[in-house]
Amino acid sequence: MAKVLLLNGSPHANGCTATALREMMDVFAAEGIDTELIHIGNKTIRGCLGCGTCSMTGKCVIDDLVNEFAPKFEAADGLVLGSPVYYGSPNGTLLAFLDRLFYSTHFSKHMKVGAAVVSARRGGNTASFDVLNKYFGLSGMPVATSTYWNQVHGFTPEDVKKDLEGLQTMRNLARNMSFMIRAIADAKEKYGLPEVETDAFTSFPDGK
Numbered sequence: 001m002a003k004v005l006l007l008n009g010s011p012h013a014n015g016c017t018a019t020a021l022r023e024m025m026d027v028f029a030a031e032g033i034d035t036e037l038i039h040i041g042n043k044t045i046r047g048c049l050g051c052g053t054c055s056m057t058g059k060c061v062i063d064d065l066v067n068e069f070a071p072k073f074e075a076a077d078g079l080v081l082g083s084p085v086y087y088g089s090p091n092g093t094l095l096a097f098l099d100r101l102f103y104s105t106h107f108s109k110h111m112k113v114g115a116a117v118v119s120a121r122r123g124g125n126t127a128s129f130d131v132l133n134k135y136f137g138l139s140g141m142p143v144a145t146s147t148y149w150n151q152v153h154g155f156t157p158e159d160v161k162k163d164l165e166g167l168q169t170m171r172n173l174a175r176n177m178s179f180m181i182r183a184i185a186d187a188k189e190k191y192g193l194p195e196v197e198t199d200a201f202t203s204f205p206d207g208k
Contacts, residue, residue, distance in 0.1 A: 002077040002181050003034040004113075005069075009083035009094030010041040016119040017041075017082045019160040020152045023167050024080065024117070027174035033181065036072070040065060040097055041084075047096040054104035066100045073101065077181045078113040079141075081132045085120035088127045095131070102135050110140035111193055113180045115173055117150045119160065125151040140196065144180055146173035 006025065010017040021037060028035045043065055053061040060066050073079065081098070083090035102109075116132035118125045126149055136143050150173050152166035153159070160166065 001032065001034045002185065003036070003075070004028055004078040004080060004177065004181070005072055005076045006035060006037045006080040007082060007094065007097075008037060008039045008041055009081065009091040009097075010119070011091075011093075012041070013039045014157065015084070016152060016154050016157055016160045017084050017117070019157045020117050020119055020166070020170050021080065021082045023170040024174040027171050028178060031175065031178035033178050038069065041091055041093055043093065045093050045097045045100075048099050048103060058104070058106045060100045060104040062100070066097060066104065070101060070105050073105070073109075074107045076112065077185070078115070078144075078177055080115045080117060080177075081135070082117040083119070083128060083132065085118055085124035085128045088124035090118070090128045090131055098132075098135050102139060108140075108196075110196055111184050111188070112141050113144050113177055113184065114141040115144040115150060115177055117152075117170065117173070119152050119154070121155045122153065125149060125153075142180060142184070144173060144177040146170070146176060
């Protein structure tokens with residue numbers, strides 16, 4: 001069975017972001033997609049040390065939730081990143097987690113389906129949405145979209161439940177993501193995955 005991991009980057013396990021993610025989980029269940037919701041927003045996650053140890057070991061030198069999550073990510077078919085908006089950007093804890101996760105892991109993320117979901121009282125959603133999508137774009141992960149930006153509005157979970165268009169967007173996102181996961185699996189079996197070239201590395205040494 002295909003599986004999607006959902007990361008809740010909010011400090012609140014049952015807050016606005018979680019409300020949006022659970023709306024998706026109901027659809028995934030109906031589509032026959034297994035899910036796991038992982039709450040990291042209230043964890044102590046420090047940023048990357050830039051030590052380079054992971055280039056030799058394939059895991060982060062800071063042995064915390066990042067290394068614990070990595071095997072689940074490797075086995076998963078899709079990843080949803082959920083975050084509240086803080087000063088027009090995603091939660092710093094989530095960003096520290098993602099920087100280390102994506103940089104330290106050497107397994108291929110190619111063709112795993114990604115989706116970003118953001119929650120705000122009013123503004124900053126699209127800027128935060130853009131930041132989260134960059135992790136997918138740099139990793140060869142197709143990005144799932146919906147019928148509007150993947151966002152919900154509200155100050156409380158009760159407010160989010162009144163954002164009918166936002167919840168509709170979450171449901172459509174989960175359906176689209178389910179379709180993409182199945183389509184990629186079918187194409188992989190029939191054609192194989194696209195070739196990935198990695199030899200070229202532009203650095204312009206000596207100013208050339």
